[in-house]
Amino acid sequence: MDKPFLNTIMTDADADRWIYDRIDYERVRPRKASTHFRLERVERLLSVIGSPQKRIPAVHIAGTKGKGSTAAILDSILTCSGIRSGLFTSPHLHQFSERMRVNGRMPDRARLTSMVADLQQRLQQADPEIVEDGPTYFEVATLLGWMYFDQEQVEVAVLETGLGGRLDCTNICRPLITIITNIGLDHTHILGDTLEKIATEKAGIIKSTVPVLTWTRQPEARDVIIRRASELNCPLFVGGEDIVETSDCGNEPSLHSGRSSESGSSSAFDDSPATVKFAAAAVRSHGQTFSVTTPWGSHKNLALPFSGDHQRRNAALAVAAADFMSQTEARITPESIQQGLASAKWPLRFEVMEHEGCCVILDAAHNPDSIAAFLTTLNQQTSRQQFRILIFASSQDKDAAQMLSQVCSEFDLILLTQFQKNPRAFPTAVLRTLLQTACEERNASNASAHCVPEVVECCTPQAALERAVKATTHRVDSDTTARPTEPVLNATGTPVICGTGSIFLAAELRELVAGTVT
Structure with missing residues (x-):
C-alpha cells in the first residue's frame, strides 16, 4: 500500500518523501495482475492536470534496447532545430529530475518541489475515484513530466516507455510517429517469455494511421509489429538484416518502407520499397561517423559520439524520424540533424571515463542481448591482450546466469558486487556460483576457451572500484606519471576497467568516478 499523502508540501524533503513513498515498480517486482497497469486510470490522473497530452504532440518510443539512446538523439536533433523539445525517460541515474528535460534542461530543485506541491494539491482536491490507491511512483513521474512540458510550452514531447508499451503510463499520448527499437527477452515475468509476447506488448503503442x-x-518480433501496423493501417518502415542493399561501404542493414501485406509477412510489401541504410565511415575511440539515407533525405559523414554498431541503428532511427518530421517542420534541416547527432548526450552507453589514471568503461547493459552488444563494442575498441577487469552486478529479475556466461572468458579479473540504492541486487555469493557454473560449462564445451578468470567478491561498488584500481597498479609502470592523462582504450599494456550488468551498478560507479556521490 502507498503511504498517506502529506497534507502540505513545504520543503524539498517533503517533496522527496511524497515522490518516494509511492509504490515503485523499478524497486519492487510488480505482480502481473496489478490493477495499477490500466490506461484508463492514467488518463483519469492526467485529467487532474488538464490533460496536456492532448495538446502536445509526441514521438513515442518503445523497445527492449536502444529506446533511450534513440530518444536522446532525436531530442538533441529537435533542440538543435530550434524546436522546444521535451524528453521523458526512465530510470534516472543520479536524481529524479533527470527523467524530464526541455531542450536538455531538467527542472531545478526549487522548480521540482513547486511542481510536486502543485500536483499534490490537485490530487487532494480531485474525485477520490480518480486517485484510487494513490498514484504509483512512475505515474507521479509521468504526471510531473507532462506538467513540466506544459508549463514550458513544449512543441514536441519525446517519450520513452517505462515498461513494455501497451499498458505503460506513457501510452496516453498523441504521437506524430511511433518508433520501436530492437526487441529481446527482458521483464519476462511481466511482458511474457517469448519474443512474440514481448513484441505484442511493445506494439501496443502503435496508433491508427x-x-x-x-x-x-528478430523475425518473430518484427512480424508481430508488421501485423499490428497493418491492422491499424499505419505506414511502416521496417529494418532488418534480411533486407540488404549494396552500397559503397559494403552490405549494410536497410530500412524497408511500405504497408505490410494482408498476410503480415515481413518479406512482402504493397509499395515499391524505399530504404533507410547506414554505412560506417570511421570508428573513433569516443564515437564514430556514418552515413544515412532515408526515404526523405540523405546524410553523409554524420558524427555520433556513441560507440557500437547498435548505436548506428539507433541513430538511423532518430534521423529517419527527424527526416519524416521535416516534411511538415521546416526548422528541421540537414544541418540541424548533423548538429543534433554530434551534440547528443546519453550517459552509460559505452561511456569512457578516467579514474585515478585508469581507463574506465561504464555501460548500462542489463540483459544478454545488450551484454552481447557491449562485448562486441569492447572487442572492437580494445585488444584481448590488454588486462581487462570487470565489475559486475545484476538485478534478481535479470538473466544473470546467461550474462555471466557471456563475459566469463572476456576478462582476466571479475569483481562481483551489489549495488546499494536498489534492493533488487543479486547477492555476490549467488553471482559467484552462477559464474563458476558458467566457466565450467564454457570450458567443457570448448577446451580452448580457457575460462579461468580471477574472481573476487566485493561488498559495494566502491570497494570493487578500489580493488580494480589496485589491480591495475601491478600491470603498469611504477612511475605513475607515465599513465595517460586521457583514457586510452587500445594502448598496448593499458588495463581496462569495465562496469556493467545493471544500470543501477553503472550509475553508482559513475557517481564514484565523477566524484559526485549522492
Whole structure:
C-alpha cells in the first residue's frame, strides 16, 4: 500500500518523501495482475492536470534496447532545430529530475518541489475515484513530466516507455510517429517469455494511421509489429538484416518502407520499397561517423559520439524520424540533424571515463542481448591482450546466469558486487556460483576457451572500484606519471576497467568516478 499523502508540501524533503513513498515498480517486482497497469486510470490522473497530452504532440518510443539512446538523439536533433523539445525517460541515474528535460534542461530543485506541491494539491482536491490507491511512483513521474512540458510550452514531447508499451503510463499520448527499437527477452515475468509476447506488448503503442519506424532484427518480433501496423493501417518502415542493399561501404542493414501485406509477412510489401541504410565511415575511440539515407533525405559523414554498431541503428532511427518530421517542420534541416547527432548526450552507453589514471568503461547493459552488444563494442575498441577487469552486478529479475556466461572468458579479473540504492541486487555469493557454473560449462564445451578468470567478491561498488584500481597498479609502470592523462582504450599494456550488468551498478560507479556521490 502507498503511504498517506502529506497534507502540505513545504520543503524539498517533503517533496522527496511524497515522490518516494509511492509504490515503485523499478524497486519492487510488480505482480502481473496489478490493477495499477490500466490506461484508463492514467488518463483519469492526467485529467487532474488538464490533460496536456492532448495538446502536445509526441514521438513515442518503445523497445527492449536502444529506446533511450534513440530518444536522446532525436531530442538533441529537435533542440538543435530550434524546436522546444521535451524528453521523458526512465530510470534516472543520479536524481529524479533527470527523467524530464526541455531542450536538455531538467527542472531545478526549487522548480521540482513547486511542481510536486502543485500536483499534490490537485490530487487532494480531485474525485477520490480518480486517485484510487494513490498514484504509483512512475505515474507521479509521468504526471510531473507532462506538467513540466506544459508549463514550458513544449512543441514536441519525446517519450520513452517505462515498461513494455501497451499498458505503460506513457501510452496516453498523441504521437506524430511511433518508433520501436530492437526487441529481446527482458521483464519476462511481466511482458511474457517469448519474443512474440514481448513484441505484442511493445506494439501496443502503435496508433491508427500513425507512421511506425522500427529496427527490430528478430523475425518473430518484427512480424508481430508488421501485423499490428497493418491492422491499424499505419505506414511502416521496417529494418532488418534480411533486407540488404549494396552500397559503397559494403552490405549494410536497410530500412524497408511500405504497408505490410494482408498476410503480415515481413518479406512482402504493397509499395515499391524505399530504404533507410547506414554505412560506417570511421570508428573513433569516443564515437564514430556514418552515413544515412532515408526515404526523405540523405546524410553523409554524420558524427555520433556513441560507440557500437547498435548505436548506428539507433541513430538511423532518430534521423529517419527527424527526416519524416521535416516534411511538415521546416526548422528541421540537414544541418540541424548533423548538429543534433554530434551534440547528443546519453550517459552509460559505452561511456569512457578516467579514474585515478585508469581507463574506465561504464555501460548500462542489463540483459544478454545488450551484454552481447557491449562485448562486441569492447572487442572492437580494445585488444584481448590488454588486462581487462570487470565489475559486475545484476538485478534478481535479470538473466544473470546467461550474462555471466557471456563475459566469463572476456576478462582476466571479475569483481562481483551489489549495488546499494536498489534492493533488487543479486547477492555476490549467488553471482559467484552462477559464474563458476558458467566457466565450467564454457570450458567443457570448448577446451580452448580457457575460462579461468580471477574472481573476487566485493561488498559495494566502491570497494570493487578500489580493488580494480589496485589491480591495475601491478600491470603498469611504477612511475605513475607515465599513465595517460586521457583514457586510452587500445594502448598496448593499458588495463581496462569495465562496469556493467545493471544500470543501477553503472550509475553508482559513475557517481564514484565523477566524484559526485549522492
